[in-house]
Structures are given as structure tokens and as C-alpha cells.
Amino acid sequence: MFDINKILRPNIKNLTPYSSARDEFKGEASVYLDANENAYGSPLDKDYNRYPDPMQYQVKKRLSEIKGVPPRNIFVGNGSDEAIDILYRAFCNPGVDNVIIVPPTYGMYEVSANINDVELRRVPLTEDYQLDVDAIAERIDKNTKLIWVCSPNNPTGNSINRADVETLLANFSGLVVVDEAYINFSRQKTFIQELTEYANLVVLQTLSKAWGLAALRVGMAFASEEIIEVMNKVKPPYNxxxxxxxxxxxxxxxxxxxxxxxxxxxxxxDKMVLGIKDLDFVLDIYPSDANFILVKTTDANGIYNYLVQHGIIVRNRTKVELCEGSIRITIGTPEENVKLIETLHSYKG
Structure with missing residues (x-):
């Protein structure tokens, strides 16, 4: 049975969060002299001299309408990476606790673990890029606080078997974090719908991918009210x-x-897959539920360098565990995709 008090760091449980001027007064007034702001405005066409809403209420209200989740179950952060870091800081005691990742997967789970001095336990995906549930269970101990699952997975592109994730949720007493950065492109339904069933579920999403707002850094976490309250307690006041x-x-x-x-x-x-699948140096194109494909080749380094010479940048993933010889190709505009396909057809190896 999940109990947030059993996995929450004691210092976070006892933490008194910073109370900003905008926390203490939330109404409307004609004169604001409480936050030491520049009262004259900004040297821009639009004024940004006032601090923003620390809880992003209007954004959460609109997200609530789109996602079907109450605002109290939504955390908005400076990209999903902020939510990842906050989960480490709130629930993992440095030098004591551990988390489980399932490589190949998104690299920030490991980077944040290292920054926060949290032991990282790797349980590789199977050959078809699915969870090895039994192996994960063997690596869990009393200090395991988080299990990270990226679905659709980056860099492989496939969705993770839903029943396997539910098995983790039902049997693990820590948090299972399902990162759905690419869910808008997937045939699989979001795990947001399961929030009322699993108290230990955290779902991450972002406006960086399908919504085209990567430069703005707006990420979301969806979870129980008590988990969201903890995240809001730990975050910077105007994040x-x-x-x-x-x-x-x-x-x-x-x-x-x-x-x-x-x-x-x-x-x-689909056009991209058809356009390159019969090339001699393409060994496999893995099924994708994302806005990219992972392509296994005979010479990832050579192909990557050839594309760079022609002004086309893809991601060389050959050094990533279980992705040897692979490149990751983001789906671009029709014109960009045609240029990539034509360039690959001219590659001689």
C-alpha cells in the first residue's frame, strides 16, 4: 500500500516553503508596493515588471479543460526536467536511496540522479524494447523510491506495454513516473486516466513536442493532490x-x-519509413508511436557524418545501450523529409 509519508524525505515533510508576495496577496489592487518590483514598467513593448502567478492558475485551468484533470492535480514547471529534478529532491535521500531506470531511455533521469547523489539502478529493456518486470522486481529494495518509465520511449519510439506498467503501480510502494512527452503522437491512451486508481502514479507531459513550444520550457506533472502539494512546496517561487x-x-x-x-x-x-526501408544500409526501422523513428544501420557514424556534410542533423544513438548502430530521425516538414530521403539515397557507405 502506497503511503507518501513513508517515501517523503523528512526535511521536505517538515519544510516551510518560501512565501512570496503573490502568495500572500492574491486579489486585485490598484497599487502594488509589496514585492520590490520596478513600478515604472519594462524597457519593452510589453510590461514584464510584475512577478508572474507562482501557481500558474490560468494555465492549469486551461490544461484542466483539455486533459480532464482538476487543477489541483497539475504541476506546471520549467520544462519536464524541473519536475524530474523536484521528484528526486522531494523523495530521494542523497547517498541513501536509489531509483530504477530502464535503458535505453531519456538521459535526464540519470543526470538528475547523479546531481542529487542518488544511486541509479539500470534494468535494460528486453530485445523488443519492453519492460523486464521480473528483473525490475529483483532490483527493488527498501530504499528504492522511484521507477522511471518513458512511454512512448525515447529513443526507441515505441509505447511500453500498459499491463506491465500497471503491474509496477500495483506492486511497488514508491512512485512510478510515466513520462509521456510523446503521447500526442501515440495510439496508446494516456495514463492520466489512471490517476484516481493509483496513488503512486506521476505522469509527465510537455508542451515542447506536439505543441511546438520547446523554446518556452513548459512541462507538466499530473498526480494525486498530495504529491502535487509536495512538488509545489519544493519548487522555486516563480518557476x-x-x-x-x-x-x-x-x-x-x-x-x-x-x-x-x-x-x-x-x-x-509513414512516408519516411517507406522512403528509406529498402536502402541497403538500413537493417531495421523500429515501430514508433512518437514524432521520430529509430533506424538500425550498418554504419551509424558514417551515415551521421554524411548527413552533417549535407547540412542535415539527426541524432546518432549508436553509443546508447541496445541502440548500437542506430540513428534517431525526427519527422520534419514534408520538404525537410524529402531532402533527408534523397540524401540517404545518395549515400554509398
Whole structure:
């Protein structure tokens, strides 16, 4: 049975969070002289002299309408990476606790573990890039606080078997974090729908991928109210700036446009696969539920360097565990994709 008090760090449990001026007064006034801001405005076309809403209420309200989750179950951060770091700082005692990752997977889980001095336990995915549930169970001990699952997975692109994730949720007393950065491109339904069933579930999403807001750094975590309260307690007081909040709200009003991009991306992904699958140096193209494909080749380094020479940048993943010889190709515009396909067809090896 999950009990947040059993995995929460004692110092975080007893922490009194910083109380900002915007926390102490939340109404409307004509004169604000409480936060030591520049009262004259900003040397820009738009004023940014006032601190932003520390809890991003309007953004959460709109996300609530789109995702079907109450605002109290939503954390908004400076990219998903902030949520990842906060989960380490809130639930993992440095030098004592450990977490489990399932490589190949998103690299920030490991980087944040190292920054926070938390032991990292690797349980590689199977050959078909699925969870090895039995091996994960063998690595869990009393100090295991988090299990990280990226689905659809980066860099492999496939969705993780839902039943396997549910097995972890039902049998693990720590947090299972399901990173759904690419869920908008997936045929699999989001785990957000399972929040009421699993108290130890945290779902990460982002506006960086399908929503096209990578430069603004807006990420989300969805979890129980008690987990979100902890994350808000630990975060910096104004972790998402005013410009990002305003622009995110504008973007979130354009769901139809984003859905159109998603549809076109999936169509272009299929064209990309058809365009390169019969090339002599392509050994395999793994099934993808994301806006990229992982391609196993005979010479990842040579292909990568050849593409660079032609002004095309892909991601060389040959040094990643279980991705030897592979390159990761993001699906671009139709014109960009045609250029990549034509360039690959001219590669002689």
C-alpha cells in the first residue's frame, strides 16, 4: 500500500516553503508596493515588471479543460526536467536511496540522479524494447523510491506495454513516473486516466513536442493532490515566467491547429519509413508511436557524418545501450523529409 509519508524525505515533510508576495496577496489592487518590483514598467513593448502567478492558475485551468484533470492535480514547471529534478529532491535521500531506470531511455533521469547523489539502478529493456518486470522486481529494495518509465520511449519510439506498467503501480510502494512527452503522437491512451486508481502514479507531459513550444520550457506533472502539494512546496517561487505563461495560454487555445500538425506528422512518418526501408544500409526501422523513428544501420557514424556534410542533423544513438548502430530521425516538414530521403539515397557507405 502506497503511503507518501513513508517515501517523503523528512526535511521536505517538515519544510516551510518560501512565501512570496503573490502568495500572500492574491486579489486585485490598484497599487502594488509589496514585492520590490520596478513600478515604472519594462524597457519593452510589453510590461514584464510584475512577478508572474507562482501557481500558474490560468494555465492549469486551461490544461484542466483539455486533459480532464482538476487543477489541483497539475504541476506546471520549467520544462519536464524541473519536475524530474523536484521528484528526486522531494523523495530521494542523497547517498541513501536509489531509483530504477530502464535503458535505453531519456538521459535526464540519470543526470538528475547523479546531481542529487542518488544511486541509479539500470534494468535494460528486453530485445523488443519492453519492460523486464521480473528483473525490475529483483532490483527493488527498501530504499528504492522511484521507477522511471518513458512511454512512448525515447529513443526507441515505441509505447511500453500498459499491463506491465500497471503491474509496477500495483506492486511497488514508491512512485512510478510515466513520462509521456510523446503521447500526442501515440495510439496508446494516456495514463492520466489512471490517476484516481493509483496513488503512486506521476505522469509527465510537455508542451515542447506536439505543441511546438520547446523554446518556452513548459512541462507538466499530473498526480494525486498530495504529491502535487509536495512538488509545489519544493519548487522555486516563480518557476514559470510570465511570458511563457501568456504564450502557453495562447497556444492552448489552438487545439485544432496542433491536432492538424499531429495528423500530418504521422502521415510523414509513414512516408519516411517507406522512403528509406529498402536502402541497403538500413537493417531495421523500429515501430514508433512518437514524432521520430529509430533506424538500425550498418554504419551509424558514417551515415551521421554524411548527413552533417549535407547540412542535415539527426541524432546518432549508436553509443546508447541496445541502440548500437542506430540513428534517431525526427519527422520534419514534408520538404525537410524529402531532402533527408534523397540524401540517404545518395549515400554509398
Amino acid at each position: 514559470v515566467n510570465e511570458a511563457s505563461q501568456q504564450l502557453a495560454l495562447e497556444a492552448l487555445a489552438n487545439v485544432d491547429k496542433v491536432n492538424g500538425w499531429i495528423k500530418e506528422t504521422l502521415s510523414e512518418r
